[in-house]
Each structure stands twice: as C-alpha cells, then as structure tokens.
Amino acid sequence: MNGPIALLASRLRVEEKALLAAFSARGADVVHVDARRLRFPLAEPPPWRFVLNREISATRARYAAASLETQGIGTLNSSHAIATCGDKWLTSTALTAAGVPTPAAALALTPEAALDQIAVMGYPVVLKPLSSSWGRRVSLIRDADAAQAVLEHCAALPAPQAHLIYLQEFVNKPGRDIRVVVVGGRAVGAAYRNADTWRTNVARGATTTSCELHDGLADLAVRAAQAVGAAIAGVDVVEDADGRLLVLEVNSGVEFAGLQRALGDGCNVAGAIADLVLRDAPVPARVAA
Template sequence: MSATAEHPGGGGIAVLASRVGADEKRLFDAFDRRGVAFDHVDTRAQWFPAGRRALPWSLVLNREIGQARAAYAARCLTAACAEVVNSADATEVCGDKWRTTLALRTAGLPIPRTTLALTPQAALAALDSLGYPALIKPLVGSWGRLIVPLHDRAAAEGVLEYVGALPSPQSHLVYVQELVDKPGRDIRAVVVGGELLGAVYRTGESTRTNVALGGRTLPCETTPELTGLAVEAAAAVGADIAGVDLIEDRDGRLLVLEVNHRVEFSGFQSALGDRVDVADRIVEHLGKRAQR
C-alpha cells in the first residue's frame, strides 16, 4: 500500500519490511491468531512527500532490514503522525555502534573499553593506548560482518592502511574495542515493553557468534543481574523492542556489547521453544501501544 495514496487518518497497524523472512512470517501469524488486522508495507515501493499528512496507520512496526531505509522511513512516518516502534531515535542510535556505546556509557552500564578514532592514523595511537588484542568494528553493520580482531601493531597497520584507502569518509572513522577474553559464547537477551522475555547463549568457532554466521543457540538462565542489564540497555537507547547482546569476561562479569532495534529471534525462539512466543509477545505489546 503506497504511503502517497489518499487515505484518511486511521487506526490501522502496518508492518514495514522489504524482506519477509522467518521472523516476519511468525509476526504475521501472530497478528492473524489474535485477529489483529495489519498491512504489510514494502519500503521499496514507498515515497513520502514533505509536509504533515494523514496515513491509514496510527502504529507502525519497523522491520525494515536496511538501516538507512529503516531510519528514514521512521522519520517520514513520525512526521506524518504515525507512532513507530521502534522510534526513529532508537533506530538511529542502535544503528550506529558509537552512538549506542555513548548511550550505554551515559546510563552507567558496564561495557568493554571502547574508543572512536577519527582517522586510521589516530586508530593506531588508540590501539597502543587500549592494548592488544583488540577489535575494530564498522560503525554501521550487523551479523558480525567486517569485525576484525587485531593481535599486534603489525596486523593493525596492515588493516588500517586498507581502511585509509576506502572511499567513504565514514569508513575512516575507526571504532576500536578491547577483545574481551570470553568463555566461547555471548548472550542474546530479548526485551519487549520493558520486560525481559528470556536469554540464550550463542556459541561459535570464532570471535563472532552471530546466528547468521552459523552460531548455535542454547538456553541461558536469567538472573537478576542479566535481567537488569538487558532492560536498562533497552531503555538507554529508547527501544521498546530490543535484542541486547552481552558477554561475560573470564571473571564472570557481564558487559553490554550492543542493542539491536530490529530483533532477529529465530535462533532465540528455537532455543527456548514453548517457554516464550516472541512474535506473540511483540503483537501483544503493539496492541497495548495502540490502545494508549
């Protein structure tokens, strides 16, 4: 349905997604089971005129996979008086690792030691200060792509020489983070409406344990500490629906890595089975938001 069509303002719900994957299908099924009408809106066909106007939806679930489209669509829909979940602000903060780090740090949450270098040359000095081993990560990215572990200065010089040759000015900003000595796993926690739905361990053969890269998921027992950190991390970035990634250091201390605004939950759902229905809880939350 085109956002440029003439529609009176309405109370409908839209799901914004250019790609319908397993998680989106679960969400569509949950809407149907609850008897909640919704429109699937493909962002690839959307265009928005400048200026405030009515839309057929008062509430939009943003499942757009492309970060730029997700952020701009959220801004356009908000300007047209639709309520977007997650908000445009949350989408923009979560989509930028440094902005996420600043939000988590401002909230007083424990995070790995992290630095932003404004040039590749400055990144070498930052790495010398931080110490090896360390990681460099792209400011915008998901699924663990383009994360590079660096074990010494020689390796860093080679990688940063390549980074300096990239054409995009944003690529020359280098996000540097300590490589935490973790026990071969990390933790994904899912928060909806300020409530922790559960957590899973993600294990893999390398530094990156993302399910998209072949990581395996196992149930993780939730504790008051884990619950508090996950809920506070989601609140710190302003996300109603969040996937919070945490790691344990060798002493068992939990650190918050990042917060995802578009939660991919297939691996999470498989690990927890019938303990929780993530899609149903999201639709339930949207129903509550629509009644406000």
C-alpha cells in the first residue's frame, strides 16, 4: 500500500512534536492530520498506509480508529484498546480477568446502589468517573456525609453515564505512583510521579523522577498492556503499604513528556513508538519505472 503514515492529533503537544521528529530522523514519510477536520465517507478509504492515533479526545480517537479499521488501514492503538482504556470499569475487569493485580473495584448502576457498595467496601474509598483524564472529578470519600454529597452531585448531572458509579479501593501509597511506558510488548521506561496530595497526576503538579525498571515492574506493566490489548500504553502502578505493586489504570494515549524529562537520554519513548509503527506499517509498493 502506498501513501504516507499519518499522525492523527488535533493538538501538537510535546509528545506529538517528538514523534514527528522521530519519524523524520528515520526518513519516514509522515503527515500530521488534524482530527477536527477528518471525515470518513463510506467506501472511500483515506490515503494513508498506517495511522498513529494521538487524538486527545477519547471519543474522536475511538471512532477514528474504528473507522480506519473498517477501511483496512492499520492503526495504533486499536479501537478495542482505546475503548477499554477509556472506561475504568472495562479496564478493571480486563486486568482482573488476566490475573493482573489491581485494587478492588466495583460498579454501581445508580448513586443509591453506590451508597450500599461503599458500606461494604468501607472508608476511605475513591470514586471516579468511568471516563476521565488528568484526575478530573476524582473524589476521595472519607465518610458517609462526603459520600452523600458527592453522589447527590452525580445524580444531578445530565449525562446518563455520570449516574454509573465506579468505586475503587483507596491505596495508601507513599506519596507517589509509577508511570511505565510499554511499546510493542516491551517496557521502555519508568518514572515516579511525586505529589504532596493523594492525586499524583503530572497535569495537577506532580513531579517526575527516575524509577528503576526492574524485572517485576516491567513484567507487570507488559501484562497490563496486553490485558487491555494496547500496543502502546502508559501503565499507572501504585505501591501499597506492604510494598506490593498494583495497576491502577492503563492509558492508550499515553503522555510521556514528564517521564522523558526524568529519564533523559537513557530512554527514547518517541523513537520506540516510531520504530513500532514502521515495523507494523505496510511497506509502500514500488512503482515500476
């Protein structure tokens, strides 16, 4: 198949610029495609031989991947991986089915049922939207009054999905969690995300420092990525009070700028992703002279 490789993204963040540079350094024919201008007429496949899906909108990313797949164009990550990683309950069930250690979790189909489940799980407990990024609308619920207030707010939200309550065991971590980047079945780097609060998102001010990527951590991250079907993944791992490693979430559209800064020249995430795409993309057909 002829045509360039497309990098799909409505915003060119640090990561996307690094990826474009990595493709350029490898002599690859790559174009940036703005997802906000993308259309998929039936039976009219776009002119690309492969797509690296870096769209920041989870909904646009999932539908773009599904549309590309139906038209025979390879894409990373797959629509299945994007859908699974974009739903915290689907992620939890996939991790559990694969035997990957993860905090206890539950799904309540109404806020009222969530109150009953919280009574079983005990306090404190973490309430998360099924789909969210950067720690938004994540609540640490410490008592019944807080639970009642948060769940009343959820019940008042207009979106039906907001009435589905995802609950997760609170893990008393040591002021940090670990982000591991997995590319093509290999863990390529790990960094601590340190914060003074219980949420350790870089978008909320957490700082990143280098973390040793030992065999146990690397194996856990690879198993987590495989469980959700993600070829490229950011696996968030937390240490509990006994030092056990548990997988919190898996991100299909991984942001890696903070990890890259922490690891420096010892890790090249963009290069690893570019190499994977070039390995999987069809070789362009030669045109006869």
